[in-house]
Amino acid sequence: MAKYVHSMIRVLDEARSVEFYDRCFGLTVAERLDFPDFTLVYLSNGESETELELTVNKGRSDPYALGDGYGHVAFTVDDVDAEHARITDLGYAPRKLVDFAPGGEVIARFFFVADPDGYQIEVIQRGGRYR
Numbered sequence: 001m002a003k004y005v006h007s008m009i010r011v012l013d014e015a016r017s018v019e020f021y022d023r024c025f026g027l028t029v030a031e032r033l034d035f036p037d038f039t040l041v042y043l044s045n046g047e048s049e050t051e052l053e054l055t056v057n058k059g060r061s062d063p064y065a066l067g068d069g070y071g072h073v074a075f076t077v078d079d080v081d082a083e084h085a086r087i088t089d090l091g092y093a094p095r096k097l098v099d100f101a102p103g104g105e106v107i108a109r110f111f112f113v114a115d116p117d118g119y120q121i122e123v124i125q126r127g128g129r130y131r
């Protein structure tokens, strides 16, 4: 049985990204592997076994092309309305809250917020199918 362990995104500024994921989602650095050309930073909330891996290519300053393939990384929260207000107060400008009902019935309430490199992060109300 394969075990899902992480997703990786490439970021330009390690400190900026670590601060964003800590302030918005309580992720902290579980492991940091530094090499001559790049650094791998593994973020965890200390409970979930899955991590977010940040790759920092040293000397890279031009923004990554995220393309039209990348969608989002998702978190669930206890109170999505309160988190929307809190992340707004932090100055990260989340998009509006959505009651997502593609077939007429609401299947999720969520919002998106862009991380410092432009990766969209989905924040979903916990409950229903989202434990």
Ligand SMILES: C[C@@H](O)C(=O)SC[C@H](NC(=O)CC[C@H](N)C(=O)O)C(=O)NCC(=O)O
Residues within 6 Å of the ligand: 008, 010, 038, 040, 053, 055, 057
């Ligand atoms: C250890 C494991 O979690 C990894 O993800 S290492 C994968 C490896 N990463 C790198 O070489 C980092 C620097 C590279 N310039 C990059 O930006 O990825 C790798 O094979 N990366 C290629 C990839 O497509 O992920």
Ligand code: NI
Residues within 6 Å of the ligand: 006, 008, 053
């Ligand atoms: Ni990896």
